[in-house]
Amino acid sequence: MLTLTHTLAYVLAIAIGLLAALPVQAREDQSPDTALAGLLQEARAAAPGACTLPGIHRLTRILCSGRIRIGVPDRYPLFGIRRGETRQGYEVDVARAVARKFGVDVEFVTVNAASRIAMVADDRVDLAIATMGHNAQRDGAVRFIRPHYYQSETTLIAPRDLAVAEWRDIPGQTICVTVGNGSNAELVSHGARLMLFDEAVLLPDRLQDQTCTLAAQDDSFFASYFTEPRFADRFTQKFGFGQVPWGMAVARDGSEQLARALDLVSQTFHRDGVFLEFARVNRVSAGFLERQNAVWQRPECNTDAGSTNLACILPALNTTLQPTSFADHVTAFESGLEAWAGIDLALPMLKTASAWSLFQNGVVNSLVLIAGALTATLLVGLAFGVALGSRFRLVRWPVRGLTIALQ
Amino acid sequence: MLTLVIAAAVIRPMFGYSSAVALAASIAALGLSNGSNAGQAISEAIVTIRAERAASSMGGIELFSRALGRSATQIVAFLINAAKGTPIASFIGAPELLSALTDIASFSSGRVTIYSLLLIFYTAVVMVVVWICGKFRSFLERSHAPI
Numbered sequence: 001m002l003t004l005t006h007t008l009a010y011v012l013a014i015a016i017g018l019l020a021a022l023p024v025q026a027r028e029d030q031s032p033d034t035a036l037a038g039l040l041q042e043a044r045a046a047a048p049g050a051c052t053l054p055g056i057h058r059l060t061r062i063l064c065s066g067r068i069r070i071g072v073p074d075r076y077p078l079f080g081i082r083r084g085e086t087r088q089g090y091e092v093d094v095a096r097a098v099a100r101k102f103g104v105d106v107e108f109v110t111v112n113a114a115s116r117i118a119m120v121a122d123d124r125v126d127l128a129i130a131t132m133g134h135n136a137q138r139d140g141a142v143r144f145i146r147p148h149y150y151q152s153e154t155t156l157i158a159p160r161d162l163a164v165a166e167w168r169d170i171p172g173q174t175i176c177v178t179v180g181n182g183s184n185a186e187l188v189s190h191g192a193r194l195m196l197f198d199e200a201v202l203l204p205d206r207l208q209d210q211t212c213t214l215a216a217q218d219d220s221f222f223a224s225y226f227t228e229p230r231f232a233d234r235f236t237q238k239f240g241f242g243q244v245p246w247g248m249a250v251a252r253d254g255s256e257q258l259a260r261a262l263d264l265v266s267q268t269f270h271r272d273g274v275f276l277e278f279a280r281v282n283r284v285s286a287g288f289l290e291r292q293n294a295v296w297q298r299p300e301c302n303t304d305a306g307s308t309n310l311a312c313i314l315p316a317l318n319t320t321l322q323p324t325s326f327a328d329h330v331t332a333f334e335s336g337l338e339a340w341a342g343i344d345l346a347l348p349m350l351k352t353a354s355a356w357s358l359f360q361n362g363v364v365n366s367l368v369l370i371a372g373a374l375t376a377t378l379l380v381g382l383a384f385g386v387a388l389g390s391r392f393r394l395v396r397w398p399v400r401g402l403t404i405a406l407q
Numbered sequence: 408m409l410t411l412v413i414a415a416a417v418i419r420p421m422f423g424y425s426s427a428v429a430l431a432a433s434i435a436a437l438g439l440s441n442g443s444n445a446g447q448a449i450s451e452a453i454v455t456i457r458a459e460r461a462a463s464s465m466g467g468i469e470l471f472s473r474a475l476g477r478s479a480t481q482i483v484a485f486l487i488n489a490a491k492g493t494p495i496a497s498f499i500g501a502p503e504l505l506s507a508l509t510d511i512a513s514f515s516s517g518r519v520t521i522y523s524l525l526l527i528f529y530t531a532v533v534m535v536v537v538w539i540c541g542k543f544r545s546f547l548e549r550s551h552a553p554i
Contacts, residue, residue, distance in 0.1 A: 193500045376489075
């Protein structure tokens with residue numbers, strides 16, 4: 001009887017143990033690590049035979065060649081810098097870690113803001129990790145890896161003693177910006193006056209020589225300047241806006257497996273604090289990465305489907321401005337004129353609602369200003385004429401003095 | 408330019424910053440700088456007519472209106488100058504066309520077209536102002552032809 005009871009107890013204990021272990025096993029099976037290992041194993045298994053086949057998947061090709069070509073910047077302080085043959089920075093470290101994860105060597109290729117998308121699309125690099133903000137417009141050109149490996153924002157830099165802390169302090173302020181910066185429209189909508197520069201590298205100098213009181217630019221750009229005590233003592237970040245997630249990017253065609261593998265790699269790098277460690281080593285702002293580290297440790301995100309779970313990943317930034325009701329006609333007119341006469345005409349003030357509104361207000365205000373200036377000139381002229389032509393010195397002399405001062 | 412900056416510096420602390428304040432400061436500055444020159448031209452015409460007609464009993468309104476007729480060309484020149492000078496108001500943040508187009512250029516492509524449009528706008532405006540001033544000058548000269 002005792003033996004039977006013991007046997008039943010053992011069986012029950014084993015059954016309970018198996019039942020308890022089953023979900024863990026299931027969770028492990030669904031982990032990104034398992035999925036990545038399976039994907040790489042599958043690609044490696046196909047590699048020997050598929051290496052010579054035309055049109056093979058990029059991941060297989062990378063494993064066949066034993067190297068991955070990664071486009072990184074070489075003149076972006078803290079993120080990608082090249083001194084001779086040595087490269088360093090946050091993105092360089094990420095690139096090396098990705099290659100290690102795949103078990104291949106890394107071949108660095110220098111890219112910049114103008115070339116990075118074209119080089120990915122033209123298969124001159126397998127992957128770009130190049131300070132590239134993920135916005136909806138770029139989704140059509142390249143495949144962005146989720147989750148994002150960094151996030152930047154536009155930050156307003158000014159002297160420490162300048163009383164600017166929020167949007168309501170902005171109207172009437174002149175802010176130095178670079179042409180084409182996506183956040184300029186938001187600055188304008190808050191009543192800022194903009195001073196335009198072609199290159200961001202000019203902004204710190206213009207702040208220091210006081211040409212600019214305020215400058216707006218990506219915080220990752222200013223990060224290196226704030227490591228210089230002389231700059232950091234004089235200037236500070238007033239506030240930030242317009243957060244942009246940064247994404248690694250691969251080509252849209254032939255990269256399904258590679259993109260999937262990178263999604264899983266990125267997930268595990270967030271979960272395990274790999275990105276966070278690289279950020280700290282390179283003195284890059286780590287606030288976003290700390291938050292992402294917590295997100296990717298959550299059970300619902302730490303799965304092989306985490307990179308498609310909308311509760312875990314960030315959306316692409318939508319920078320599309322609302323078009324006017326006649327934007328299509330304007331575009332058709334521009335295209336027609338180019339086709340007919342070869343004239344490359346651009347009418348941006350007619351295409352987006354914010355630009356159209358600015359343009360209309362500008363025309364009305366200019367006409368008001370011109371009418372006002374003409375009226376004021378006439379009235380002041382008549383009044384000064386009477387006063388200066390007066391026979392009374394007490395009337396004539398003060399006005400003469402004022403005229404001399406104004407002239 | 409200096410008058411404009413001083414006008415903005417005086418008006419802003421009194422009323423704070425707004426588009427209307429920047430426009431008002433610009434109008435005041437342009438009116439004062441060009442009006443003072445026009446006023447001097449009128450006063451010189453008054454002095455000249457007074458010297459020419461020392462023996463006559465001409466004075467008051469008649470003298471002034473004749474001085475206006477004599478200085479009409481200079482007045483018109485300063486009016487046109489005032490109209491042409493309005494884009495400078497963008498320097499103190501007046502939200503006029505130059506300022507608006509600079510803002511548009513900051514987040515759009517097509518800078519060449521944008522600033523070409525500005526050139527066309529001001530050319531057209533100045534042509535209209537010249538035409539109106541021409542009518543005004545003809546009126547002054549017809550009304551007060553030199554004796």
